[in-house]
Amino acid sequence: MIQVMGLEKEYHGRPVVRGVSFDVQPGEVVGLLGPNGAGKTTTLRMLATTLRPTRGTAKVAGYDIVQEPLKVRAHVGVLPTDPGLYGRLTAAENLRFYGQLCGLGGAALERRIDELLEWLGLAGAKHQRVEEFSKGMRQKLALARAVIHDPPVLILDEPTVGLDVLASRAVINFIRESRKAGRSVLFSSHYLLEADRVCDRVAIIVGGEICAFGTPGDVCRAVGAATLEDAFAYWVERRAGEVDRRVG
Amino acid sequence: MLAGIWAVTETALRMFWRDKHALFWGVVFPLMLMGLIGSVFSNVDDLTLRTAVVVPTPGNPLADGVLAALREVPVLEITIEEEEAALAALRRGERSLVVVLPDQEAVRALAGAFADGPAAGPVPVRVYYDETRAQVAQAGLGVIGAVVAEMNQAITQRRDVLAVQAAGVAAEDVSMFDFLLPGILAMALMQSGLMGVSAVLTGYRERLLLKRVLATPFPPAAFLTGVIARFTLTNMMQGLIILLVGVLVFDAHVVGRYVDLLILMFIGSVAFLSIGFAISSASKTAEAANTLGSVVAFPMMFLSGTFWPRELIPESIQPLINYLPLTPLVEAMRGVATRSESLAAHTGGLLYLAAWAVAAAVVAVWRFRWE
Numbered sequence: 273m274i275q276v277m278g279l280e281k282e283y284h285g286r287p288v289v290r291g292v293s294f295d296v297q298p299g300e301v302v303g304l305l306g307p308n309g310a311g312k313t314t315t316l317r318m319l320a321t322t323l324r325p326t327r328g329t330a331k332v333a334g335y336d337i338v339q340e341p342l343k344v345r346a347h348v349g350v351l352p353t354d355p356g357l358y359g360r361l362t363a364a365e366n367l368r369f370y371g372q373l374c375g376l377g378g379a380a381l382e383r384r385i386d387e388l389l390e391w392l393g394l395a396g397a398k399h400q401r402v403e404e405f406s407k408g409m410r411q412k413l414a415l416a417r418a419v420i421h422d423p424p425v426l427i428l429d430e431p432t433v434g435l436d437v438l439a440s441r442a443v444i445n446f447i448r449e450s451r452k453a454g455r456s457v458l459f460s461s462h463y464l465l466e467a468d469r470v471c472d473r474v475a476i477i478v479g480g481e482i483c484a485f486g487t488p489g490d491v492c493r494a495v496g497a498a499t500l501e502d503a504f505a506y507w508v509e510r511r512a513g514e515v516d517r518r519v520g
Numbered sequence: 521m522l523a524g525i526w527a528v529t530e531t532a533l534r535m536f537w538r539d540k541h542a543l544f545w546g547v548v549f550p551l552m553l554m555g556l557i558g559s560v561f562s563n564v565d566d567l568t569l570r571t572a573v574v575v576p577t578p579g580n581p582l583a584d585g586v587l588a589a590l591r592e593v594p595v596l597e598i599t600i601e602e603e604e605a606a607l608a609a610l611r612r613g614e615r616s617l618v619v620v621l622p623d624q625e626a627v628r629a630l631a632g633a634f635a636d637g638p639a640a641g642p643v644p645v646r647v648y649y650d651e652t653r654a655q656v657a658q659a660g661l662g663v664i665g666a667v668v669a670e671m672n673q674a675i676t677q678r679r680d681v682l683a684v685q686a687a688g689v690a691a692e693d694v695s696m697f698d699f700l701l702p703g704i705l706a707m708a709l710m711q712s713g714l715m716g717v718s719a720v721l722t723g724y725r726e727r728l729l730l731k732r733v734l735a736t737p738f739p740p741a742a743f744l745t746g747v748i749a750r751f752t753l754t755n756m757m758q759g760l761i762i763l764l765v766g767v768l769v770f771d772a773h774v775v776g777r778y779v780d781l782l783i784l785m786f787i788g789s790v791a792f793l794s795i796g797f798a799i800s801s802a803s804k805t806a807e808a809a810n811t812l813g814s815v816v817a818f819p820m821m822f823l824s825g826t827f828w829p830r831e832l833i834p835e836s837i838q839p840l841i842n843y844l845p846l847t848p849l850v851e852a853m854r855g856v857a858t859r860s861e862s863l864a865a866h867t868g869g870l871l872y873l874a875a876w877a878v879a880a881a882v883v884a885v886w887r888f889r890w891e
Contacts, residue, residue: 322734346737356728360538361531372527373738 273298273425273456274319278328281314289314290480296456301447303471304460307508311480312460316429320350333425349418351428355410359403363394363413366402367420374421388416408439415446426450428459432466444470468500476504478511524738528746536754542716546758550708551765557827558697558770569616569660571596572606576623583621586645589667610648610689612859614829617660620646642683651688661686697772702853703826705762706788710846712755713792714799714817718809721800731891748793755789776856780863784856787870788849791877797884820846845876
């Protein structure tokens, strides 16, 4: 469902993402794990077609991200790090607006809004303005917005960052439900325990390059690590050592 | 596609109506300004008589004497003007009186009459006044009559050498509110365009709302079309409210065609939206957009004839005023509202405003950023 092929991004000649390749199958959750500045968000933004790659390409839901960005957007749900919701609109109005931008309307859209708010436990806040929402409620609403058009692919950028335990659980449940519904889910995270619990496969990205890609077990075994956190630390330190040697 | 554009417009309108600050600055503030300035200055004619003096032949001692005497009167604010321009200004309500002093021929005839013995008729000092302002006319004629009588005494010791010849001119009855309404309307359109658009768009950009739109299958250009439609609609609504309150509450009169005013509101709205888009495109943050918008808006607000006639602004900065995009809009709106002028009479100015709109649109498209 997502097929990434040698994706690269440079800013003013400085490489940020270097030849990234991986795939996400239908009904699979893949975690993109890396330290700050590793290129996770840049990779996700290229796949969501809000950033044009310098080289390489990817297919999302069968559409090329460079050649057919509008078709990609129609088949992908995106949750960015900042929810970007309209504070002066109510929860239902926010969802209705994005639904309309996705070409939905009428009774079907209203049903979908009710269904999503119910599913995420926001039914009671349907007519409440978003400016009055807590961070967790906003994140849930942003998730509802991401799937308003029932996309087969989900791209989530740090979906649990800054959330309390209950809100994080709700997000993780949402990801699991999405997998059950047959969606391909690609999400980035710093939280390795969480990734270990929910991901079918993980990709460790450091310095814009994917160092390891496979099931959490495979990734650990490949470097003789006991936990995903150890494997992650191994790759980050090794990468830092390579940079030191290059600079030295 | 059209349904999507309408969804953007409708949603943006809803957000506007829920934004108390935008409503205050867009609708209430211009009305407050009109009420305050109108109330404070509506009786200004009672204090000062703006008097245009026409001197047909400069260097004529009799005329110079009368002029010097007129200048001595504190209540008269004297300007020397050509007769035609002065009468036009009187008709527009920009002058209280026009005094035409005797020309060389009249003085010569008077001198001849003295030489030949028998007294000729008095030399007329023509005074034009505005028939619609009875009190001003009465006061003005009284003052000029007294000055002329003094002159007769002082120069000739005869009472019948100079005589005031009064003539009423049917000027449009332009009250301070009549004068202010088109200026405030134009100012409100400019403010919504410059400050409103730039604040909203940079705010959307800063809160990453524009970026969210990019992640949907909705074409970005169609989204911007919806936003432009929202601003055009709210500007027209603001303009209509100001117009209605101006006419119904402040008793301002519109002597020209309302439909022409609406057309001008639309043209002004689109032009200043375009400039607002350019400002928001050139600004990285909402604060920067606000500052740049203020830098552009404030000089126009005070120099383009919004609150007072351009004639009152110092000569040295008059050329600058001609280049401000608000000036042609204010002049066209005032021409229609207070003098019943046609839009065709303002073609040049409106084309100049359109040129600003096109240039700003080019900058907006060239520099526009979604994040």
